[in-house]
Amino acid sequence: MRGKVKSSRETAVAAALECFRRFGYEGASLNLLSEATGLGRSSLYHYFPEGKEEIALAAAELVEQRFNELVIGPLQGPEPPMVRLGKAISGLDQFYNGGRDACLIDIFSIGDTATALPGRVKxxxxxxxxxxxxxxxxxxxxxxxxxxxxxxxxIVELEGALVLTRATGDRTIFADTLSRLPYILSVS
Amino acid sequence: MRGKVKSSRETAVAAALECFRRFGYEGASLNLLSEATGLGRSSLYHYFPEGKEEIALAAAELVEQRFNELVIGPLQGPEPPMVRLGKAISGLDQFYNGGRDACLIDIFSIGDTATALPGRVKxxxxxxxxxxxxxxxxxxxxxxxxxxxxxxxxIVELEGALVLTRATGDRTIFADTLSRLPYILSVS
DNA sequence: GTCTATAGTATGATAGAC
DNA sequence: GTCTATCATACTATAGAC
Incomplete structure (x- = not known):
């Protein structure tokens, strides 16, 4: 039974992550999180007894896992550096949705957000x-x-490109930065 | 009487700006803004009848003014490019407090923040x-x-350096980016 | 201009029926 | 596991005395 489809918790965390990336930690209210996950405020507390902070922490853990799969894993592969970097660039483009989605390193470092969060994204x-x-x-x-x-x-250029892409709506900024990575890292 | 010292409104806007930079738009509650400005929630509505959004807009206008004084003005001076850039770099270091203070371009582009704000920082x-x-x-x-x-x-590197400096606490990231500006802009 | 008081709503969170 | 109902608190905002 288990393992065939994603559990409610897993899909909920993915939806919550979207919320946090779009609205920030304070902006992602339990109402928004409830709508996005389709779970109802009370059900959220069933999966995440510690409340909002636990949801955010689960979102950060999902980011960590996805980043390992999409970026860090490919970077550590056995292929030549340029091939590895190419895969990582594809992964970055996918993870950040072509520059449309924000980075939790940015989002979760704003404000007095809960203790565990900044450390996790750090x-x-x-x-x-x-x-x-x-x-x-x-x-x-x-x-x-x-x-x-x-x-x-x-990383500085990636984070900055995400900020400026979000602020201006010009997604070529993020795309240009991705294409500059081989140059920045001296990988050819 | 008036003009000798800064008006309450002016000092309030400066304090509110600090709040927004530290806690974000949603995180900067009227209570925090009241404490930071020393004005009391009701007095805030005397100076800013439209409420929180008007305070944030005034903060964005103050940023625009300071940026003109500290960065854009110096860049347009009559001196040789390297001298102009040197002054702008000092201005950037001052404006961002050595990388400790966030940029409103980042902060105000998160969430469904009021209509006028993203346009202003854009x-x-x-x-x-x-x-x-x-x-x-x-x-x-x-x-x-x-x-x-x-x-x-x-700008991409500046915004990214601010994000990463805030997330890691390592202010050398911002300082290094400032010192790279002449290279980035081909100004020597 | 600043204060107290308060409205009305949204927030994060809990209890208990089903 | 999900629901309704509800708590206490925080929120933005307003009214009116001073």
């Missing part, structure tokens, strides 16, 4: 930086590049 | 892009650079 940020760093190091084994600085700059 | 974003673009064009009059793309990339 961890994801560092994991991505490390993965980019290793890729850049692999691609430049005897060159005098600075993989760490390049990796940080890659 | 305007500021385009104004900065244009100013950077002209500076880069001035500095590369017969070179084959792309001033528009460079200007967009400068």
């Amino acid at each position: 961890g994801i940020a560092f994991a991505v930086i490390e993965a980019f760093e290793k890729l850049s190091a692999d691609a430049n084994k005897r060159a005098a590049t600075n993989p760490r600085a390049s990796a940080v700059r890659a | 305007g500021i974003a385009f104004a900065v892009i244009e100013a950077f673009e002209k500076l880069s064009a001035d500095a590369n009059k017969r070179a084959a650079t792309n001033p528009r793309a460079s200007a967009v990339r400068a």
Whole structure:
């Protein structure tokens, strides 16, 4: 029985994640979360007894899992660096929906949001930086590049592109940044 | 009497701006705004009859004014491009408090925030892009650079650096981005 | 201009029937 | 597991005394 279709909780977390990305932590009210998940406020408390903070934490965990599948995993594959980066770029485009969806690193670092949340997304940020760093190091084994600085700059440009794409509505900004990643990380 | 010191409204807007930058639009409740401004909820409605949205709009206008003074004005000065950019970099460092304070372009583009707000900050974003673009064009009059793309990339890196600095607490990210601006804009 | 008081609504969260 | 009903609190906003 279990495993055949996604459980209510799983689908609920995915819907809640959309909510948080669109409206922010404070903006995603239980009413919105209830509508988005189709669960009813009380049912939400059945799946997430600790309330809103637990929903947000589950959303952050889902992001971590998806990022591992779509970005970090491909970056660590056995193929040549450029192939790995190509897969990661596709994953990033998918994860951020072509620049339309916000990043929790941005969203969950605003305000006095609950204690566990900023730490969780901070961890994801560092994991991505490390993965980019290793890729850049692999691609430049005897060159005098600075993989760490390049990796940080890659995340900086991705986060900035998402902000500016959201603010201006111009999705070419995000697309251009994706296409710049090989250059930023010195992977060719 | 009036004019000697800043009016209550002016100081209130400055305090409210701090609130919005720290907690976001939804997170900055009237209680927080009342505490921060020292005005009392009712007094806030005396200065801003339309309520919270008017306060946020006034904050956005203050940002526009400060940005003109600290960044856009210096960029348009008569000095050589590198001197102008140096002043703008100092202005950016001051405006963003060394990376500690968020950008309204980010904050006010989250959620279903009131109608006038996203448009207002979008305007500021385009104004900065244009100013950077002209500076880069001035500095590369017969070179084959792309001033528009460079200007967009400068804002992208600034916004991204602010996000990542806020999320990680590492202010060197913002400082490094400031020091990269001459390179990004091909101004030397 | 600032205050107290308060309206009316939305919030996060709980209890208990089914 | 989902429902209705409800709690206490916080929210934005208004009215009116001073």
